[in-house]
Amino acid sequence: MKQFTIKITCKDEKGLVYRISEILLENGLNIIKNDEFVDNEKALFFMRTEVSGIADPEKVIDQLKKQLGDCSIELSQNESKNVVVLVTKEHHCLADLLIRNQFKDLNFNILAVVGNYENLRELTEKFNIPFIYIPAENITRAEHEEKIKTVFKDYNYDYLVLAKFMRILSPDFVKDFEGKIINIHHSFLPAFIGANPYKQAFERGVKIIGATAHFVTNDLDEGPIIYQDIIKVSHSKTAKDLAKMGKDVERIVLANALKLVFEDKVFIDGNKTIIFE
Amino acid sequence: MKQFTIKITCKDEKGLVYRISEILLENGLNIIKNDEFVDNEKALFFMRTEVSGIADPEKVIDQLKKQLGDCSIELSQNESKNVVVLVTKEHHCLADLLIRNQFKDLNFNILAVVGNYENLRELTEKFNIPFIYIPAENITRAEHEEKIKTVFKDYNYDYLVLAKFMRILSPDFVKDFEGKIINIHHSFLPAFIGANPYKQAFERGVKIIGATAHFVTNDLDEGPIIYQDIIKVSHSKTAKDLAKMGKDVERIVLANALKLVFEDKVFIDGNKTIIFE
Amino acid sequence: MKQFTIKITCKDEKGLVYRISEILLENGLNIIKNDEFVDNEKALFFMRTEVSGIADPEKVIDQLKKQLGDCSIELSQNESKNVVVLVTKEHHCLADLLIRNQFKDLNFNILAVVGNYENLRELTEKFNIPFIYIPAENITRAEHEEKIKTVFKDYNYDYLVLAKFMRILSPDFVKDFEGKIINIHHSFLPAFIGANPYKQAFERGVKIIGATAHFVTNDLDEGPIIYQDIIKVSHSKTAKDLAKMGKDVERIVLANALKLVFEDKVFIDGNKTIIFE
Amino acid sequence: MKQFTIKITCKDEKGLVYRISEILLENGLNIIKNDEFVDNEKALFFMRTEVSGIADPEKVIDQLKKQLGDCSIELSQNESKNVVVLVTKEHHCLADLLIRNQFKDLNFNILAVVGNYENLRELTEKFNIPFIYIPAENITRAEHEEKIKTVFKDYNYDYLVLAKFMRILSPDFVKDFEGKIINIHHSFLPAFIGANPYKQAFERGVKIIGATAHFVTNDLDEGPIIYQDIIKVSHSKTAKDLAKMGKDVERIVLANALKLVFEDKVFIDGNKTIIFE
Incomplete structure (x- = not known):
């Protein structure tokens, strides 16, 4: 008995x-x-x-594709997602992901960590994950991004996770990885969009602070929100x-968002997400 | 175009x-x-x-019943639910429900309020809802419940809401209204099950207090939980x-639970609920 | 034995x-x-x-004023605060306040409700509170505010509560009542500052919505935040x-903010609040 | 200028x-x-x-002790607290503490980790913290506790942290370390006190789960609660x-509780805590 998940997006119509x-029935599948x-x-x-059953999942997907025509159909066999993590200097989200990776607390494998500073190398290597240092100094943004992309080619990744990667990505870069990049933003979006959100929050005297995990797109704002907490x-x-x-909110918001994405519960719908929990 | 909701519970099987x-398709219905x-x-x-479409909802239900055999199938046309509210002395939940009833903030109609004290009559009648006083003094529990049941006969209710009704209902009474009685319990169940939960909470020095809305059944504990907050x-x-x-938690927990039930989102599954939000 | 509260704001200095x-000791007062x-x-x-004790509270305040010189010193004998409520068309916050007023759930007295529409008259008068209708049509903002101010003269109020009063107050009006006006804003400030915050929230696809109660000042933004929830x-x-x-968040956020203010737990500190819970 | 914290517990009296x-004034101290x-x-x-100032903190404490007589007076110079962590098999709380220790995210130093299984040795040693394996098999509880106590003698600890240490401590052991042991309990106390709280929660169909950090005492229940979340x-x-x-709740609840304790914000008051946040 196999268990797998099918995600379908179609133009709405009856039937x-x-x-x-x-x-699904013809293939003897039971819907769980x-x-x-x-x-x-x-x-x-x-x-x-x-669904669960003995049918060949790939064959089921093929039949669905034939039957449904112009729809997006994805199969997930609950396999771990492969991930490259990008960081700058802050350790808290990376450390959380390394621990979850080590103990299989999250349905993923960290293939590598890419950092524009050296300081997180030691932490990363403690967990036997390669750390690739790509400094951004004295080169253009385009050159820096080109170097990062070259690294990506070595890895068969499903998602890129920005775990406090504090550089703005160019529209070209984002376009190349549309729907594949997940970022943790250190504020309750759309509040405090700019730099230094905690300083802004302090100066404004708010009684609640938060964090937002979202896909990175070239839409206005910051892309489809996956998870927020305060x-x-x-x-x-x-x-x-x-x-x-x-930082504690950021860690948990990022982990919760990744859990949803890696369990194939999240659909991107323009600048929003549809999440079936 | 009509819009309606179908709730189905069956023994699980393929197909x-x-x-x-x-x-649904044969009846030209679109699933929303x-x-x-x-x-x-x-x-x-x-x-x-x-679903939405032009089919006759009753006819669809009949076809489903024939097709599915031994299943529970319920139709809801999003009509307001009819409710009798039972109270003792505390006003906060009742007041909240009267306001929501008056302004149609909740998908329900309060038909009457039954109280074992007189003190909530004035509040109830402000909103032109009949208040029926059934004192419990000098009579047995069975006699008191018999009087309450007699009142119920005058009303075509869907649910009985215990809005801080502080008397314990007999198993016989509960059995007669299985799945129809919703209660607000002044603690985060299963903590502080007994009397005076706030005193217990104070004495225990907890850092969080809560409330629980649940169906009343003759199961152990207090019945299937619908909503909790803290x-x-x-x-x-x-x-x-x-x-x-x-009290503020109780009001909002009761209102949220009723919203879920009155929008036909709640199934009872033994001593639990299944809720499709 | 009397129990009272003293609030002091001074330029910081030793001693x-x-x-x-x-x-306090000379007056035989015990600090609780x-x-x-x-x-x-x-x-x-x-x-x-x-503090608690048998001293005359007014005398204690006088001594403190002499001793401390150029400080703000306020005495509260835990008396109910007198309040005029301003509304437009939405009932949910007003209804909540009327119920709390009726049952003494909050340390306040509603003296009157002022509305720029008639539709909340019936609700208000159910609770025997005067409703004063001051339409804004066909007159200037200044004229409308002048009429409202004239009403205020009839009442010995401590605070003005904007319970979904949907008109923007002029800087002159705000200045006249600095530190006396409390507003409920239908978003988690500083997110969605403009009109229609829930539509904005829907379009942005946020996973959390909120409300903010704040003092109204002529500072930038919306004034010192008292309470927020989501x-x-x-x-x-x-x-x-x-x-x-x-709306349910707005009601509870406004009530919680008023509770803090009416229990003399809130200090205004520029565009922030200091709150001793 | 030094900054330090004084904690005082006295029998209540005027003055x-x-x-x-x-x-404090005589010593030229400013109260922050x-x-x-x-x-x-x-x-x-x-x-x-x-307070802040140039006075010798120890001297101030001595004067306070003389002045106040039979009170408990504690000085904290905001130094890191020394901690021994006890674990069984689960890694999530320990990993969180090791990361916080490594990056100084919490005001503490982990001196050693004591485990009754070997499996957390590798994780602990990654962070260059000694792991001491004290198996409980084939010896009595008293013998096991005796061995643990022997280890403690090597360390100048302030607190013992039970980071999912799943053995019940004997009253004698607890008595020896009264007020020094902090535990994370995997339920929202007092709900689900016994074993397997998550299984209990599942079977009861609750809509909220939680965790509780508390001091371990020989009182009834589980000791004074420091922090809870859900x-x-x-x-x-x-x-x-x-x-x-x-597990994610447990980690964050334990870290929040330790933060409060290590910043000297927590007083034990019988079976409760007083916390000045």
Whole structure:
């Protein structure tokens, strides 16, 4: 008995579920969990179905593709996702991911860590993960990104995770990896979009701070939001305290977002996400 | 174009979604939102589907019943649910429900309020809802419940809501209204099951208090939980403070639970609930 | 034995606590709860002290004023705060306040409700509170505000509460009531500052929505934040759903903010608040 | 200029703040942050004061001790706390603490890790912390605890942290380290006190799970609670899912509790804590 997940995005029309479930039945598959949603504004149909049975998953997908025509159909056999992590200087998200990787707490494999500073090499190598140092100094953004892309070629990755990678990616770079890049933003978007959000939060005297994990796209704003969370703060916290407290939110928000993506529960729908939890 | 919701509970078997979606398609219905879940331990299949189309909903249900045989199939045309509210002395949940009823903030109609004290009559009647006083003094529990049941006969209710009704219902009473009674419990179940939970919470020095809305059944514990929420508290709060703060949680937990039930999103599954949000 | 609260704001200097506690001791007062905080950036000292004893509170305040010179010193004998509520068309915050007023759930008295529409008259008058209708049509903002101010003269209020009053107040008006106006804003400030925040939130695809209660000042932004809270939302909610869900957050955020202010726990410190919970 | 923190617990009486602040003033100290609370039931006075100045902190404490007589007075110069961590098999809390130790994210030093299994040795030693393996097999509880105590003698620790140490400590052991042992409990106490709380939570169908960090004492229950937090869960999670999700709560609850304790913000008050945040 195999268990696998199928993700389908189609232009909405009547009979989709019937046509899909017919194929699942013909293949002797049992539906364990199924979610469907229609985005009425865009007339798009989203479906995620977990099935079990003895059929060949690839064959099922082929039949679905024939039956449904112009739809996006993805198969997931719950395999670990392969990931390259990009970092700058801050350790907290990277350390969290390294631990989860080491103990298989998250459905992923870290293939490599790319950093524009050296300081996270020691931490990364403790966990026997290659650390690739690509400094950004004295070269153009385009040159730096070209070097990063060259590294990517060595790895068969599914996703790029920006774990506090503090450089702005060029539209060209983002375009090349559309839907593949996940970032953790150190504020509750769309509040405090610019630099130094914790300083901004301190100066504004907010009573709540947060973090946002999102796909990186070339849309306005910061791309489709996957997960957000917050903590309450008081007047007695300095900007530095907020930054420190915020790190704990960032770590957990990034981990939760990755869990959703790596369990194939997330669809990108324009500048939004559809998430079947 | 009509929009309606179908709730189906069956013994799990292959082909259920196919057979259901076939009937929906034959009736020209479009699926807007659909959720399915299988409780593997009990081998039960739960499905909730929101559809739109011009078919006669009753006819669709009849066809589904014929097709599926021994399943529970419910139709909801998003009509307001009719409700009788039971209270004792505390006003906060009742007041919240009366306001929501008055302004149609919740998909329900309060038909009447039954109280074992007189003190909430004035509040209830402000909103032109009948208040029926059934004192419990000098009579047995059975006699009191008999009087309450007699009142119920006058109303075509869907649900009974215990909005801080502080009397224990007899197993016989509960049995008569299985799956129809929703209660708000003033603690985060299963913590502090007994009387005076806020005093217990104060004495235990907890840092979080909560409330639980649940169906009332004759199972052990307190019945299937629908919704729970909490707030953080500190050492500086007295037992009285906690009780006061707790009331705000109780109100919102009850309202959220009722919203889920009245939008036909909740299935009872033994001593648990399945909720398709 | 009387119990009262003293709030002190001074320029920070050594010996303040000593000089204050000396006077409290000389008056035979026992300190029950005491909080102090220094805003280092502004070199301001904030102190809130709850005391009990038989001394005349007014006399104690006089002695403190003599001793401390150029400080702000406020006495609170835990008396109910007098409040005028301003509304436009939405009922949810007003209804919540009327219920809390009726049942003394909050340390305040609603003296009157002022509305620029008639539709909340019926609700207000159910609770025997005067409703004063001041339409804004066909007159200038200045004229409208002048009429509102004239009403205020009839009432000995401590605070003005904007319970979904959807008109922008002129800087002149705000200046006249500095530190006296509390507003509920239907977003998690500083996110979605403009109109229609729930529509903005829907379009942005956020996973969390919130509300903010704040003092209204002529500072940039929206004034010192008193309380904020949030709820998690999913892709399946429409803009209308978000607005509805948001109302429950708004009600509770406003009530929590007012509780803090009416229990004399809040100090205004520029565009921030200091809150001793 | 030195900055230090004084924690005082006295039997409540008038004039305490005056007598304390007099000494602080005589020593030229400036109060930065000060909190006081009286537990009326026990007539106990708690004070925490952060001061800055050039006085010798030890001398100040001596003067306070002379002045106040029979009170508990503690000095903290914001030095890192020394900690021995006890573990069994689960890595998640230990890993979190090792990372925080490595990057100085928490005001502590891990001196050693003691485990009754070998499996966390590799992780611990990655971070150059000694791992001491003390198996519990084939010896009595008393013998096992005796061996652990022998290890403790080698370290000048302030606190013992039970980071998922799954053995029950004997009353004798607990007594020897009263107020020094902090434990993370994998449930929202007092719910699910016994073994396998996540399985209990699954079977009960709760909609929220949580974790509790507390001091270990020989009182009933589990000792004074320091910090609790929760996450919402749905019917679709298995007992195993809950356990996995719970680990993230446990990690953060333990880290938050330790932060409070290590910043000297926590007082033990019988079976409760007083926390000045």
